[in-house]
Amino acid sequence: MFLINWFRDVLNWFGLGKKSAKIVFLGLDNAGKTTLLHVLKDNVLQIHEPTLQPTMEEIEIGNIKFDAFDLGGHKEARRIWQKYYATVDAVIFMIDVAKKTRLKEAKMELNSLLKCEVLDTIPFLILGNKIDKKKALSEEEIRIELGLPFSQSNYLSKNKNIRPLELFMCSVKERMGFKEGFQWLGKQL
């Protein structure tokens, strides 16, 4: 019962009501995607092996359906990301904000997603994860490093459409920050 209520809360964060949405979790390896998915699904923080094969978690309560695709972030795995683009309603792009040395690589992957024609108007929720770590960069530093706008209305997609895109800093470990991100995303769907 607790779990069911908890799922309902999760879905309410999305503002999904009776909607259904397909979401992909993307980002470099080790960012925390699988950890987040399982916190959302079971409310448990587990240690996961790096994701080698894409997995899909489907949560259905009443007529609410939420499909989350968890794709591996290591170099080989990134090649298949594009197979999922055509049908997605939203992208969650996760970044390890405590790993400064990999921000350039994360920026490159994010930019190539943003340039992708089929994702032109798809909302992007960027989660700056691991703010619990000592070395975590601030939100401002992350915006600068990734070249993200400070104001939402500035963000134009490749075809000059306004694309919903927002950064939320979070810690999956401390269960902080991502809820606000999902609330924002729910409004864009």
Ligand SMILES: Nc1nc2c(ncn2[C@@H]2O[C@H](COP(=O)(O)OP(=O)(O)OP(=O)(O)O)[C@@H](O)[C@H]2O)c(=O)[nH]1
């Ligand atoms: N400190 C801290 N560690 C975290 C947090 N979230 C995830 N981690 C850790 O980061 C590591 C990688 O997490 P995963 O969820 O496996 O990362 P992933 O993005 O799925 O990685 P791939 O499957 O390789 O693409 C694990 O050791 C997690 O415990 C967080 O909020 N804070």
Ligand SMILES: [Mg+2]
């Ligand atoms: Mg994973």
